[in-house]
Amino acid sequence: YFINPQSPIVVKLMQMNEDNYTLELTYRNKKNPVLQYRNRHAKLLMLISVLMNMIIIPVCHFMKVRQIKKPNDFLLEIFDRLLLIDPDVDIYSKLIETATSSVHQSETKNKDIFEKQDIRGLNATIHAQNSVANILINIIPKYKYSENIINLNFRSILNNTGSNEAPLSRNTKCKTLLIAGTSFILLHYNVIIYAWMVMGRW
Numbered sequence: 001y002f003i004n005p006q007s008p009i010v011v012k013l014m015q016m017n018e019d020n021y022t023l024e025l026t027y028r029n030k031k032n033p034v035l036q037y038r039n040r041h042a043k044l045l046m047l048i049s050v051l052m053n054m055i056i057i058p059v060c061h062f063m064k065v066r067q068i069k070k071p072n073d074f075l076l077e078i079f080d081r082l083l084l085i086d087p088d089v090d091i092y093s094k095l096i097e098t099a100t101s102s103v104h105q106s107e108t109k110n111k112d113i114f115e116k117q118d119i120r121g122l123n124a125t126i127h128a129q130n131s132v133a134n135i136l137i138n139i140i141p142k143y144k145y146s147e148n149i150i151n152l153n154f155r156s157i158l159n160n161t162g163s164n165e166a167p168l169s170r171n172t173k174c175k176t177l178l179i180a181g182t183s184f185i186l187l188h189y190n191v192i193i194y195a196w197m198v199m200g201r202w
Contacts, residue, residue, distance in 0.1 A: 002051050003081045010051070010085070017047045020145050027150075034097040037150045044089055045150075048082050049143035056141060072137065079136045095135060095153070099128035102157045131160040 004010060021043050029036045059078060068074045083092045103124045107114045117123065139156045143149045 002055055003085060005085050005087075013050055014047060017043060017050060021046060022145060023148060023150075025150065032101055034094075034101050037094075040089060041091065041094060042150060044086050044091055045140065045153075046143055046145065048079075048085065048091070049140045049149075051082050051085070052079060052141045072133070075137055076133060079140075092132070095132045096128060098153065099131040099135075099157050100124070102154065103127045103131065103161055106158070106161045127161055131157045134160050 002010065005014075021039075023039065023042050025037055025039050025042055027036060055078070059075065062068075063071050063074060080092070107124050114124070117127075135153055135156050139152055140149075143152070
């Protein structure tokens, strides 16, 4: 119901998202156009963020009740479906290309560090994939209409590339997502009320 772009709730959320979107992306990069985002990309990412926050609580409850052994994989499988909400924009490929470009730039500047990553079975491609997975699970659900969400993604990729921290545990990950969902509702109370007014009957 939440991944069908024709469903009434998604159609009305699209309208809500359009009305509350305030970014005006003007960044241009002729040397590396992959890093160039347009408003349609940011609007789609913001819509996905809203949808994620609407399903995070029941999804985490489901994982707890069913004792899902690999929560990250389960979350990514669900979130991947949300990325297909707009068939005209391959937003996952956009994120992968962005992460790959940024990781390769970091690899060029820090060759000695990246050469040592082979021992851990890591390379630029794996770093890029991990960066995108981190964006999907930890960054997108925390988007705010008042922030430049594209900059958040770039900062996350840079931090993830240079970070040696251990991944979050299953319980910590779920708590993080629940906090993100609750924070979204509290920070966007007026937006939620607006959504209810626009939606009328679900």
